[in-house]
Amino acid sequence: MIQRPRGTRDFDPDEMDIRRYFETIMRHEARLFGFREIATPIFEHTELFTLRSGPNIVEEIYAFQDKGGRDIALRPELTAPAMRFFVNELSNRSRPLKMFYFGQCFRYERPQSGRFREFFQFGAELIGNPGPDSDAEIIALAASIMRRIGLKDYSIRIGHIGVLRNILAEADVDAETTPLILQRLDKKEYEEARQLMQNAKIDDETINSIIDITNTVGSINVLDKISGDAHEHLLGIFDILQAYGIDNVQIDLGVVRGLDYYTGVVFEIDAPVLGAEKQICGGGSYSLTELFGGEKTFSTGFGIGFDRTLLALEKEGYDAIVHSVDVYVLPIGNNTRHEAHRIAAQLRQAGISTDIDLMGRSMSKSMRYANGINAQHVVIVGEKELAQESIMLRDMDTGEQQLVKKKDIISILKNQ
Numbered sequence: 001m002i003q004r005p006r007g008t009r010d011f012d013p014d015e016m017d018i019r020r021y022f023e024t025i026m027r028h029e030a031r032l033f034g035f036r037e038i039a040t041p042i043f044e045h046t047e048l049f050t051l052r053s054g055p056n057i058v059e060e061i062y063a064f065q066d067k068g069g070r071d072i073a074l075r076p077e078l079t080a081p082a083m084r085f086f087v088n089e090l091s092n093r094s095r096p097l098k099m100f101y102f103g104q105c106f107r108y109e110r111p112q113s114g115r116f117r118e119f120f121q122f123g124a125e126l127i128g129n130p131g132p133d134s135d136a137e138i139i140a141l142a143a144s145i146m147r148r149i150g151l152k153d154y155s156i157r158i159g160h161i162g163v164l165r166n167i168l169a170e171a172d173v174d175a176e177t178t179p180l181i182l183q184r185l186d187k188k189e190y191e192e193a194r195q196l197m198q199n200a201k202i203d204d205e206t207i208n209s210i211i212d213i214t215n216t217v218g219s220i221n222v223l224d225k226i227s228g229d230a231h232e233h234l235l236g237i238f239d240i241l242q243a244y245g246i247d248n249v250q251i252d253l254g255v256v257r258g259l260d261y262y263t264g265v266v267f268e269i270d271a272p273v274l275g276a277e278k279q280i281c282g283g284g285s286y287s288l289t290e291l292f293g294g295e296k297t298f299s300t301g302f303g304i305g306f307d308r309t310l311l312a313l314e315k316e317g318y319d320a321i322v323h324s325v326d327v328y329v330l331p332i333g334n335n336t337r338h339e340a341h342r343i344a345a346q347l348r349q350a351g352i353s354t355d356i357d358l359m360g361r362s363m364s365k366s367m368r369y370a371n372g373i374n375a376q377h378v379v380i381v382g383e384k385e386l387a388q389e390s391i392m393l394r395d396m397d398t399g400e401q402q403l404v405k406k407k408d409i410i411s412i413l414k415n416q
Contacts, residue, residue: 007109007117018321019120022149022310023102026122029148030100033141035124038099040081046071051291052080052261062106074106079301080288082125087294096128102306115277116307123283125301132236135265135285138300139237140244142269142281145304151271152316154280155248157217158237158267159255160230161284165263167210171202185214186256214254222251230264237265261286265300271312280309324374326413329356330366332382340381343391343406347379350410370396377413 004010011019027037046063062074075081078101090097102122111117122145126138139156146154164185168178177200184193190211197207216222220238223231234251241249255266266284274280283302290296327347331340340356347354355373357366370378380392380401391409394401404412 005117007111009116009118014321014323017323019306019310021321022313023122023306025149026145026304027100027102029145030124030141033098033137033144035098035100035126035141038082038085038101039103040075040078040085040101042104043072043074044081044084046073048080048084048292049073049076052288060107060109062108075103076107077105077303078103078121078123079125079286079303080292082123082301083288083299084292086125086127086297087289087292091289091294091297096126096134098124098126100124112277120306121303122306123301123303125299127297127299130264130285130298132233132240134298135233135300136237136240136244138283138302139249139267140241140246142267142283142302142304143241143244143246143248146269146281146309149309149313150318151309151313153273154269154271154312155250156246156267156269157250157252157255158234158265159251159253160226160234160264161256161262161266162230162264163213163226163253164210164256166228166230167206167213168202171200171206173197173200173202182256185210185254188214188254214256216251216253218251220251222253226253233265261288261291263287267302269304271309273312273315274308277308280305280312322374324376325353325355326375327352327354327377327379328366328370328373328375329354329379329381330363330370331357332363332380335383336381336386339386340379343379343381343409347410347413350414352410352413379409 046058049057049061057076061076064072066072082099082101086097100123103120104118105121106118108117109115124138124141126134128134139158143156161182164182165178168181173181177196181193181196181200184196194207194211197210213225216225220235223234238249255268262284264285267282268279269281270278271280272278281302281304283300285298285300287296288299329340329344329347331337344354344356355375361369367378375396377396378394380394382392385391385403389407390403390405392401393404393409393412
């Protein structure tokens with residue numbers, strides 16, 4: 001028996017109902033905010049990801065040569081492909097350009113709870129004005145998605161990577177060392193970060209100040225620790241989020257997101273029910289377009305780990321998605337099967353979800369099957385009823401049956 005590859009999953013019909021349900025909600029919410037969907041290839045040139053994340057990323061992704069000798073990689077995330085698409089074909093569109101996407105991504109890493117080698121990501125990108133309005137709009141969309149899917153307990157932590165970047169720049173830390181320090185600070189690996197900063201000739205007082213900043217968490221009042229553009233920008237974001245009615249937000253200057261392309265606001269959304277691995281969404285403002293051959297353009301966006309979000313919903317105990325059909329058509333005897341298929345076709349053409357007996361079951365077994373698929377009604381097609389141009393309509397909730405004319409069945413079902 002051939003097994004599926006490690007780190008991948010098969011989804012049965014019940015699971016797919018759940019996934020499509022929540023995926024549809026996310027898409028709908030993005031459209032309510034004026035975002036439009038895009039799609040990019042599942043594989044790209046490997047250079048797209050090494051330019052963004054450095055050559056070491058090749059060890060963490062599915063990278064290979066195709067039959068033409070080209071270096072190709074399965075996409076490990078969707079921001080870089082979206083920005084490549086923008087530079088290639090969308091840069092002349094009116095601003096702001098608001099895009100969202102949903103798709104599979106691939107990383108070669110050890111599978112664990114909520115983490116797979118093939119995983120799914122929902123995300124959005126906003127290209128336009130670098131003011132607090134754009135960042136607030138992106139954060140508001142992410143928060144609204146969490147609220148709309150019914151996640152009960154989540155928190156939004158907002159920081160500004162410019163604060164630490166400015167301190168490191170004033171300390172004359174070079175461009176290669178800065179992201180290494182930020183990556184360690186992002187993971188709270190303070191001893192490693194301290195060693196890197198000492199090697200970069202940063203004095204102890206500045207090092208302690210940097211570490212202190214990354215532990216600055218709380219209400220908007222903690223912004224008193226910083227000043228300048230970052231201070232005003234974060235105040236502006238909080239003001240707009242308050243107008244949106246989003247209040248489960250806190251300042252966390254330890255949100256560093258140690259990727260070199262982030263330039264300003266950074267944020268994360270956590271679901272505490274997941275324990276230590278609680279982050280389900282991350283994003284911020286960044287600059288990638290010039291890296292891919294375009295003009296420098298302000299961008300802000302986020303990515304939601306769809307699988308981990310569903311895991312959080314499951315742990316919180318969301319209401320199960322129940323599969324059902326409007327009608328189950330049951331022919332009684334072989335002589336009625338042709339007409340039963342004709343009735344099923346008419347119901348489907350009218351937009352009424354319809355299943356039909358394909359197994360030649362008895363009446364009692366067919367009724368049990370109809371219950372199993374949560375059919376709302378059963379249309380019983382018998383010879384006696386057909387002789388009167390009629391069928392028997394059974395309401396599966398009440399058990400009541402009525403003889404109705406075939407020509408009236410669609411209007412009757414649509415009015416119930």
